[in-house]
Amino acid sequence: MELFDVLWLGKPLWMWFAFLGLVAALLSLDLGVFHRDQREIGVRESFALSAFYIALGLAFGGWIWWQLGADAGLAYITGFVIEKSLAVDNIFVIAMIFTYFAVPRIYQHRVLFWGVVGVIVLRAIMIGLGSVLVSQFSWVLYVFAGVLIITGIKMWLSADKVYDVGSAPALKWIRRHFNVSDIFHGDRFWVRQPDAQAGVMKWFMTPLFLALIMVELVDVIFAVDSVPAIFAITTDPFLVYTSNIFAILGLRALYFALAAIMDRFQYLKYALSILLVLVGAKIVIADALGLAKIPPAISLSVTFAVLATGMAWSLWKTRRRDPPMPE
Numbered sequence: 341m342e343l344f345d346v347l348w349l350g351k352p353l354w355m356w357f358a359f360l361g362l363v364a365a366l367l368s369l370d371l372g373v374f375h376r377d378q379r380e381i382g383v384r385e386s387f388a389l390s391a392f393y394i395a396l397g398l399a400f401g402g403w404i405w406w407q408l409g410a411d412a413g414l415a416y417i418t419g420f421v422i423e424k425s426l427a428v429d430n431i432f433v434i435a436m437i438f439t440y441f442a443v444p445r446i447y448q449h450r451v452l453f454w455g456v457v458g459v460i461v462l463r464a465i466m467i468g469l470g471s472v473l474v475s476q477f478s479w480v481l482y483v484f485a486g487v488l489i490i491t492g493i494k495m496w497l498s499a500d501k502v503y504d505v506g507s508a509p510a511l512k513w514i515r516r517h518f519n520v521s522d523i524f525h526g527d528r529f530w531v532r533q534p535d536a537q538a539g540v541m542k543w544f545m546t547p548l549f550l551a552l553i554m555v556e557l558v559d560v561i562f563a564v565d566s567v568p569a570i571f572a573i574t575t576d577p578f579l580v581y582t583s584n585i586f587a588i589l590g591l592r593a594l595y596f597a598l599a600a601i602m603d604r605f606q607y608l609k610y611a612l613s614i615l616l617v618l619v620g621a622k623i624v625i626a627d628a629l630g631l632a633k634i635p636p637a638i639s640l641s642v643t644f645a646v647l648a649t650g651m652a653w654s655l656w657k658t659r660r661r662d663p664p665m666p667e
Contacts, residue, residue, distance in 0.1 A: 351578040355407070359400075359582055363460065366396075366589060370453065386596035393590025394424070400586055404579070414636035415574040418643055419583030422573070422615065424594075425647050426566045427587060428605060429495075429612055431595050433503050433558050440505035441551045447527050451548060452592040455555040459591075462560060463584050466567050471577040481575070481623055484568035488620030491565050495613035510557050511550070519544040565616060572619045573639055604658045611650020618642060 405413025529549035
């Protein structure tokens with residue numbers, strides 16, 4: 341047996357290396373070619389990049405369908421759609437973080453790029469732990485189902501509330517225990533400058549690095565929703581991780597595309613809350629009906645129906661607002 345045919349987490353190593361190689365190439369292309377120089381990203385460019393990443397994610401789903409079969413392909417696409425939809429909710433909070441720290445638009449891509457790199461690592465750890473727990477203790481899926489149902493209800497009840505960045509306990513803790521600069525120093529995350537009290541040179545976090553920390557923390561919070569949601573669709577670690585990462589890779593472009601029209605999707609949270617409850621309930625329903633799982637085609641159809649209804653309702657309710665002029 342050749343090395344690359346060895347199974348790791350249920351899939352041959354060559355499939356994992358192919359996926360990770362593609363992700364590394366995309367990140368290198370993004371940072372080294374498309375955005376080598378600091379510049380603002382226009383709306384048209386953002387929509388084009390978003391379309392590219394969505395097409396790439398769906399194409400990868402087609403490859404999975406070809407390699408692993410229809411059920412695996414449908415499970416991947418369902419996970420991709422759910423994660424991409426939850427990313428829209430994540431964008432609302434990221435916009436509040438950038439507003440709170442007054443991050444100049446020219447530096448926002450840098451924060452989002454390294455935020456995505458951190459997400460790739462954090463999701464790998466969380467999904468790896470989740471896979472181990474699910475494989476060892478099947479009842480963990482019911483815990484995931486409970487988390488999704490409770491989260492969906494809480495999201496519905498707090499859909500009209502605004503996230504208060506300044507009152508976040510993590511931010512208060514960082515300000516108490518680290519040196520923090522009050523002003524930006526270009527695109528730098530850390531800066532060495534005199535300490536007014538001690539009279540010596542010290543390293544200070546810049547507001548840009550604080551924004552990055554908050555973006556990462558917010559993703560961890562959102563992962564509590566999205567990771568169990570994918571495990572409720574499929575317990576295959578390869579499908580869970582790849583669908584998560586391909587949905588997140590386009591987060592930067594999606595942010596710049598939607599930031600200017602965020603208010604048009606204010607009712608989408610209600611659809612997401614319903615979707616989380618349905619995904620969590622799916623596990624209980626399948627068990628009650630004596631099924632190993634709900635067929636992937638049904639899961640995907642319900643997911644599309646709920647999200648399409650939420651987006652259509654949002655656009656209809658906000659139709660009289662003047663759209664922003666594209667750049």
